[in-house]
């Protein structure tokens with residue numbers, strides 16, 4: 001006779017736990033006394049109480065050992081948005097997420113928390129205080145967004161109270177903080193190449209940027225509140241700093257904090273967007289010959305020139321969410337964490 005070990009509620013797995021958000025989440029969970037299994041295609045650190053399983057999440061056999069005796073799974077793996085590779089996004093974010101759900105069923109996992117993105121409703125036009133009932137983008141601005149939409153739908157539709165499998169999706173926006181490989185490094189690289197002189201549009205667009213610890217806090221709350229009687233089952237939740245800021249003020253504060261000049265000259269939004277679109281088409285057409293990645297992609301230009309901020313009212317009401325680090329402190333902590341990216345370093 002085989003006896004099945006009942007998964008402990010203090011054992012969890014983090015798929016994508018070697019990444020920027022994933023590692024911060026793992027550190028918080030370990031701090032809170034969880035035993036954590038990390039599943040990722042790479043191992044970027046070591047931590048007591050954390051076991052690493054390496055593999056591709058599209059491979060169920062590789063994934064299953066990481067989910068053994070685990071009751072709670074966080075899925076925060078995705079190819080980086082800059083990958084611009086439709087096949088890769090579809091394979092990892094859509095088929096891979098189906099595989100994650102199947103593996104959870106086979107391993108007897110009871111709760112799945114997905115890291116989705118607030119950009120699942122973003123089509124390149126203004127969103128002001130967007131709530132979760134906004135429809136998914138009909139014309140997603142890139143393959144990343146397109147596949148994040150499908151991924152979120154798969155996870156929320158898999159929620160099945162009768163069979164004891166509960167799911168929830170967290171939608172952060174513009175995550176930043178120590179060790180982020182995207183926002184600050186791309187910004188500094190652009191400044192070092194002398195391309196951060198211009199403000200795209202009139203500079204009055206409000207945007208959410210979310211400190212990584214607040215995103216982690218949203219994930220942990222969701223996991224701990226995910227019970228059959230809870231309103232959060234099968235729902236998506238915006239998690240932001242809840243302090244919309246002018247996009248170009250935020251960028252300037254980071255740049256100035258690191259010793260670079262803030263951008264000063266204005267360029268018309270539609271001109272820059274048109275050029276970015278043209279460059280993107282050229283890179284696609286010339287791809288077999290040239291492997292050049294433009295800094296100003298249509299997605300980045302749209303994000304830099306429109307309003308996109310979201311309401312966290314639902315997360316506050318259903319999960320008791322409140323940001324734990326203010327934007328001012330978050331910017332200071334972030335700037336301090338990148339001494340190697342300072343001007344002249």
Ligand SMILES: NC(=O)C1=CN([C@@H]2O[C@H](COP(=O)(O)OP(=O)(O)OC[C@H]3O[C@@H](n4cnc5c(N)ncnc54)[C@H](OP(=O)(O)O)[C@@H]3O)[C@@H](O)[C@H]2O)C=CC1
Pocket residue numbers: 015016017018019020021022039040041042055056057058075076077078079080092096115116117118148171172173174175176181182
């Ligand atoms: N950063 C942001 O501003 C936002 C991010 N998100 C979402 O948050 C999540 C985490 O993002 P972030 O931490 O920034 O991203 P990272 O790229 O830092 O982390 C993702 C991790 O997943 C790994 N990974 C990618 N593909 C696979 C695969 N097939 N199998 C196993 N592991 C894989 C990555 O490895 P490798 O690095 O080698 O690819 C990486 O370690 C993602 O789902 C993203 O869509 C949502 C909103 C905003």
Ligand SMILES: CC(C)CCC[C@@H](C)[C@H]1CC[C@H]2C3=C(CC[C@]12C)[C@@]1(C)CCC(=O)C[C@@H]1CC3
Pocket residue numbers: 081116117118119173174175182183186187190295296299300301303304
């Ligand atoms: C070169 C400049 C015009 C812009 C430099 C900063 C950008 C790299 C970042 C500003 C907003 C960020 C953002 C994301 C990635 C980095 C930025 C474009 C996401 C696309 C990451 C993944 C998501 O799910 C949504 C994010 C929105 C904001």
